[in-house]
Amino acid sequence: xxxxxxxxxxxxxxxxxxxxxxxxxxxxxxxxxxxxxxxxxxxxxxxxxxxxxxxxxxxxxxxxxxxxxxxxxxxxxxxxxxxxxxxxxxxxxxxxxxxxxxxxxxxxxxxxxxxxxxxxxxxxxxxxxxxxxxxxxxxxxxxxxxxxxxxxxxxxxxxxxxxxxxxxxxxxxxxxxxxxxxxxxxxxxxxxxxxxxxxxxxxxxxxxx
Numbered sequence: 750x751x752x753x754x755x756x757x758x759x760x761x762x763x764x765x766x767x768x769x770x771x772x773x774x775x776x777x778x779x780x781x782x783x784x785x786x787x788x789x790x791x792x793x794x795x796x797x798x799x800x801x802x803x804x805x806x807x808x809x810x811x812x813x814x815x816x817x818x819x820x821x822x823x824x825x826x827x828x829x830x831x832x833x834x835x836x837x838x839x840x841x842x843x844x845x846x847x848x849x850x851x852x853x854x855x856x857x858x859x860x861x862x863x864x865x866x867x868x869x870x871x872x873x874x875x876x877x878x879x880x881x882x883x884x885x886x887x888x889x890x891x892x893x894x895x896x897x898x899x900x901x902x903x904x905x906x907x908x909x910x911x912x913x914x915x916x917x918x919x920x921x922x923x924x925x926x927x928x929x930x931x932x933x934x935x936x937x938x939x940x941x942x943x944x945x946x947x948x949x950x951x952x953x954x955x956x957x958x
Contacts, residue, residue, distance in 0.1 A: 750948055751818060751868045754855045756875030757917050758804075758909060759885030761930060765875055765938065766855045772942050777949070779821055779849040783856020786810045787832045789839035798837035799900070804857070804912035811862045814854075818868055821848045834894045850949055857913075860920035870948075873941065874924035879910075 752769075756762045763782075770778050786809050790798040802808060810830075817827040828843035860866055860874070883905060890896040921927065928937040 750850065750870045750945075751822070751852045751854060752871045752873065752945070753859050753866070753869040754853070754873045754875065755857065755860045755917070755920060755924070757877065757879070757882050757913050758857060759882035759889070760875040760877040761885075761933065762855050762857075762875045764933075765873070765928065766853055768938055769853060769941065769945070772938075773851065773945060777849055778851045778853050779846050780853045780855070781814065781818065781829060781846065783809060783811075783814065783854065783859050785830050785832050785844075786814045787837075787839070791836075791838040793837075795836075801837065802908045802912070803837075804908045804916075806858050806861050806916065809858065811858075811865055815862075815864045815868065817846075818852060818854065818865075821846065821852050822868075824848050851945065857917055858920070860923045861916050866923060871941075871944070872923055872925045874921045874927045876921070876927050876929050879913075 754762050754766050766780065770780055787803065788808060788810050790801055793801070813830070817829065820827050826845060826847045829846050831840040831842055831844060832838075833840050854865075854869070859869075860872065866872070886905070886909070887898065887901050890901045891898060926937070926941065928934050928941075
């Protein structure tokens, strides 16, 4: 069973995914973040790397993610890539992921690519106001990714906001469940957990949407 959690930058997708992982247990869930599959930009000069549109679907190696999900579904372990956001390059090391009953996939653009979308048995969209999302992204990028405030603002206006409107917001129509405020929505979290447990226990058909 494959669960997809999508939503805009800073919407609370990762928080929701972490809470599901904690409630369900890491022994039952294999967790894949779409962010890990950004294309390696090491061939570009440092200045040019910063100009790449990282909010467009073409910036991600989604076909690799699709193949690795299929491997997990077939019962085979994978080596998930690791991306360094400070240098916009893929690290040499990987993360070993074993097959589990649930594959949890999280990312901004995971509902945009049809080959990826078709793999999901449950599709969750985290819907949060744009001002809150921007503030969260600003704080995260400055603290965790070594960015300046000005560079975050410039990128938000240049690519993040227009790509959100063109791709992310448009992909919301594919969701089975829309969760306002992400991990802060306790009622929605309880509902998702209950449905996952029912599916795992065989009370609902595996292809139930």
